[in-house]
Amino acid sequence: MADASTLQSGPGRRLRTPAVLVALTCCLLVVLALGLGLGAVRVPAATLLNTLLGLDGPRQDFIVLGSRLPRTLLGALTGAALGLSGAIIQSLLRNPLASPKIVGINSGAAFAVLLCAFLLPDAAARLTPFAAAVGGVVAGSVVWLMAGRLALDAARLTLVGIAVGFVMEAGVEFLLVTQTGPEFSAPLVWLTGSLWGRGWTHLWSVAPALGGLMALALLMSFRLDLQYLGPQRAAALGVRLGLERGMLLVIGVLLAALSVGVVGVVGFIGLMAPHIAARLVGGRHRALLPTAALVGAILCAGADVAGRALMPPIEISAGILTALLGAPFFIWLLLTEGRRPGAPR
Template identity: 40%
Template structure:
């Protein structure tokens, strides 16, 4: 476990060094080190580009990836479905619809309103799913089916708002919804970090409960777990993390699907080991996707969500193929 964490931290450090030094204005390693350590030999231009533009973008990408990955691991545990992620429950679609309404319907609203709108949209979607799925309790299948249905409704609402809105506001919103962290700043990084700290900590404290609920409702109840309470709590925590990530960076898909599966291959199914590794893998994935997006066709800035989808869609097909007999 410790060795795996160290290897992932080295990978993240290498990605960070590459992302901070390469771009429209490349910097030598020595100059980058001067900027990061605050030496007087660093130029003003290097300080501006690295500290005010690239570093906040890098940190925001990591936080968004970690949030989506941990939310995906939680969703897979409570739904006992290896294909689950916040997008499957419709949570991401609810956050996206709320953000679209703010950006198109209230174009003069401050950008700081987006995280609030994203969380409220995700919360409203999660509450609707849970209430409609409640029949003296909840089951994973009902949550999934209702989440898919309400997610489709939210996507239709997003399309309707984009059709009726001003073309300039709609274009801005669609670029944002494609999933990008190019607009990152230090205030956004700080707000997202403060927002994610409590739900991340609660998920880490609930790893034993996640292991239990993964055994099935009847075995978990037999071991004394209040299954419906734990499932509801985890839906709330996944909503908080996914809603904040979507409101900060738009719809970056498949991170919550890829990272937990990769983490299970590396450290096994125990959530005490799985959650930290999942967070590191998710952060590294979005960091790599963003770096690729701004480097592969520079100076054009391609959204990170495009590259996570290019990886995630084949990965999803691979999971379906590998489990085709289990779904028959």
């Protein structure tokens, strides 16, 4: 377990936070530029500039402004939200292998989306984002309520989250096995986590809420340092642990559930981003949270661009690419985590 001194400095070499943030921001800008420049159709640089700046000459209004721009921005926004959510949940559960998935959000969303497609096939296309967000929040709330009621510690909270996730996954399996109809074709694309077909309406439907929650999370970031000390030490320092823990958990769950609602289950970002961030800037949350958000944004927007440009006109879901990246990462994490005594995460 980490003590206060490792939280301040962290083991090994840590880079200076401002430099890291600037570098990551530049990296994100490059990914955003690639997001506008790459895709199934080659858009020459001159056409791209004409379109973006509204100049005369050849333009590609729909492809650049109607499709690539909102898609790339949405990828960055939800990626940042997932990265932040992962960082918050890992700290609260004091479990470096935790992620939004661990508190049942992904499977809750998946179950709700399929249930919606099953019960209301005609309305499913419109209700899917809403259903996913509600399913994620419900699953997260069940975990939170049980944790509060049973006064669980972090380890047991994790187990409750996994159990709730399994129940939801059983529901998903049941629906998939009993109903293999075309009504699930669109929801299944959704569930693999894809930015295909997302536009400005999707972006505006979540941008205000995600923006607000992310700001709130960054404001509360130093409270996470206290949470991370564990219940006894935090209580000794006079922190109202339960209330703050609840608030932070709500923020973490909402960030992930809203993201999953609009882009589907783009997995592993909530797991990878905080770890990459911790290796870059250490465990202090004031540095960790914005770094995790930037890394998440780069991962998600980057996976989307890659999925569009790798083998056009086929679209590879961003969720498939993050899983390809994330699964080996997870294993590497398991192998190396134990060998780094004193590591904050």
